Amino acid sequence: MNQTVIIIGSGIGGLSCAALLARYGFNVTVCESHSIAGGAAHAFERQGFIFDSGPSLYSGLSYRPSPNPLRHVLDAIGVDVNWVTYDTWGCFLPEGDFETSVGADQFCQVLSQLRGSTAVSEWRYLQQVMEPLANAAVAMPPAAVRFDWGAALTIAPFAWSLASHAPNILKLTGPFSRIMDGIIHDPFLRNWLDLLSFLLSGLPANGTSAAEMAFMFADWYRPGVKLDYPIGGSGALVNALVQGLEKHGGRVLLNAHVEQIVVEDDRAVGVRLRTGQTLRGRAIISNASVWDTLKLLPEGAVPKQFVETRQATPECDSFMHLHLGIDATGLSPELACHHIIVNDWSQGVTAPQNVVLISIPSLLDPALAPPGKHTIHVYTPGNEPYDLWQGMDRHREAYTQQKHARSQVMWQALERVIPDIRSRCEVSLVGTPLTHERYLRRHRGSYGPAIRAGEGMFPVPTTPLAGLLCCGDSTFPGIGLPAVAASGMIAANTLAPVSKHLDMLNALGYR
Template sequence: MNQTDVVIIGSGVGGLSCAAILAHYGFDVTVCESHTIPGGAAHAFERQGFKFDNGPSLYSGLSYSPSVNPLRQVLDAVGVDLPCVTYDTWGCCLPEGNFNASVGAEQFCEVLERLRGKDAVAEWRQLQRVMTPLAQAAIALPPAALRWDIGAALTIGRFAPTLAQQSANFLKLTGPFSRIMNGVVSDPFIRNWLNLLCFLLSGLPASGTNAAEVAFMFADWYRPGVVLDYPIGGSGALVNALVQGLEKHGGQLLLGTHVEQVLVESNRAVGVRLRDGQEIRARRAVVSNASVWDTLKLLPEGAVSKKFRSQRQATPECDSFMHLHLGIDAQGLPADLACHHIVVNDWQLGINAPQNVVLVSIPSILDPTLAPLGKHVIHVYTPGNEPYSLWEGLDRRSQEYEQQKLLRAEVMWQALERIIPDIRSRCEITLVGTPLTHERFLRRNRGSYGPAISADVGLFPGHSTPLPGLMCCGDSTFPGIGLPAVAASGLIVANTLAPVSQHLALLNRVGL
């Protein structure tokens, strides 16, 4: 029977962030990962010399410190470096035409003037003026300062002067961003653009995206001298950095270790039972990095009330993904080809309509080590807009499944052909992923992108549970889809378990 202070279920970025910080604090930590590769939705894999990112492709706030990005704060806290290459431009293939966009306010104004005229530029600048104090308010309280006990009075208290200055703006950050947008923006292209950014942030349009998330984005993307980052080695390098931080401080990661059930004794979570029958006992806590729905599956009957179970089970979910992973011959491609592209087929359908938005990432443009010489690695995906219902019940070994893959992958091929017209003749490796792939390898309920909780309806389920000894982290606990949100969730759980003195020392270490 194995003993540890904290056992963490799942090695997604939220779980690894929590584990690395806890190990830094001196806890004995064990992470159990069902897959043979760590990283959850951010894991990477290799085929014939091509290194594929499974999940995130757009990063910011990782190449400098101190940073407002909680993930960079985790890496700084545990003393692990993450070399990045920087850039500032991505391609857009929109109903209005094809063009390059950049972070930084001025360049977008140039695009606006070309597409929509001077009135649209004036409207965008007015939105910036409105968002500037809100952006300052959004970063006034770093998530790294949060903890869910009385010690928060001290960790949050050190930011009291700044918080007092921003108090008038905090109320404006609650509720959906559309409330702010509707009072300032009337130009249809700007409204469509903001809905697109909201969808990429939260999986929902502006009417469902929390205003604080958008304000945080404005603080990061539209400041002077801003750049975007890409970790050298891809998302796999990022995951490896977190694992290094965990193991550097004495924690351990167990791969191919499937948690079957949370152990509950005397109304307290005391460990986990693995598929092979072994048990790992936790002296302090069990932390689930699984989704809200998958965490419920791990709890024995009666461990939580029926009301709590039904409330959590009813958490609305985003749709799933289609993935297209390609290894291609790069000979003769334009030297100025952008590494990322956003394709929108029809604004009128709605930004979250199935297969309406397609994202394209060619990271080997930034980091040639991801592909053999003269080749490129490409990841195309539909971001949280593929209905699971189209795949439910299909046998992955059936002809019907293969035909469905060909049919539903076609929109990704067509999007990519707008960027590389002869792409189909260049392919050396072709891999198609579906919601069933997502469900199988990432242990995601119905292959979901995460909770789809509208900002005008309710809050995220949070980190605590009514079962003592059980806490949760990951994208089901903190608003915003993506690495900063899940890293923040892991930080908050780790800080709650640690003494306040250690938490304050961590804030000093990361420059907050």
């Protein structure tokens, strides 16, 4: 039997899937359109400054056992990176400027100062309510999930745990607001939980699944919790996954743009590259978005209803990015690495340019910048409308002017952290939704699906076309690294022999 699997896209989901399949014994080739692996998590360098193109917030990766599926992937393929930990970030909110940290107790101190004892009581009660829900959310790891008959065997070791958590598992199926509304009445706390929900899923609490928030509570509010950052930046994490893939015999082809999925006798049997080369395999797994995967299919390859349903998937907005290399002379080494800025709660956390995130990773890993310098990444997280940019010519002055105008909110946010930032700047790069669309091959530059909890379900990895599976942010709730890593594991498991899947669970300590 042909044991070759072709994976379209080298995002974290695709690489997680590829490395696990290689560990399972498949002959794996990853086709990446860009010249750099990593998808939205790739890193790049300018004048000695190393920038993360995407993720800047990591957790659950520096310790074991961890609920983070990406930790499970790294352990399964036998690779890792060095992690530095921290627990504090800065907040610039309408209520004031302060520093906070992961962990329930420290946040209670902030609440006490900002809102008083009633808010603290509500928060502590929410912690009590969320504890059993958090335990239910991690009762079965995604590492055990597969979408075929073998799931009966791989899920069996967790049957008792699932049964004992059954009442709480049912509570996890709807939006988080359904839990929050009966407990949280303080306006600031409701806004804060909307913000956390938005950062997890691209949606406020009434659209974010309770399961996603329960997972976050399980990770962020445990005793002694720390946040993580990979030494070497996101590029080091990508390189580790590529290393794991290659260690088990797989490969990544860069500058290998897939033009079409090849279908023969109602089965996906390969991919045709822009160069005209065809790569054939037993299965094709698309790490492209739900919309971009459809563009790769020949007309009539899947039922019309499937196409229409997938095309109708609601989308999150896109990003604005500001990548800066600056002179760090005189800046405090105690400056927080991450900062969250909310301009106006009344607009809602999803309003364009209302929320801005700042990451200064060279505070954690000085090697990301030349001596005496800092690397900074500022972005508007999934709240930049693509329609403002649609049809613009990137080579025209109008585009340049709009980039300048739409980037000002990020400069202004950064000036709240480093007031003289503009005079310190040595490298300045602005990314737009068109940048996302061009370099990441993202439909309309989107952050990912905006499927509201209780109103729709994320697609499963299997498709009506035999031999075609999907992974990535379009196939698992949540948009961050844990979600895409989980999707990659599930797709890989679905193809793997059950015996090898069980061996992997045993290696992870789950049997």
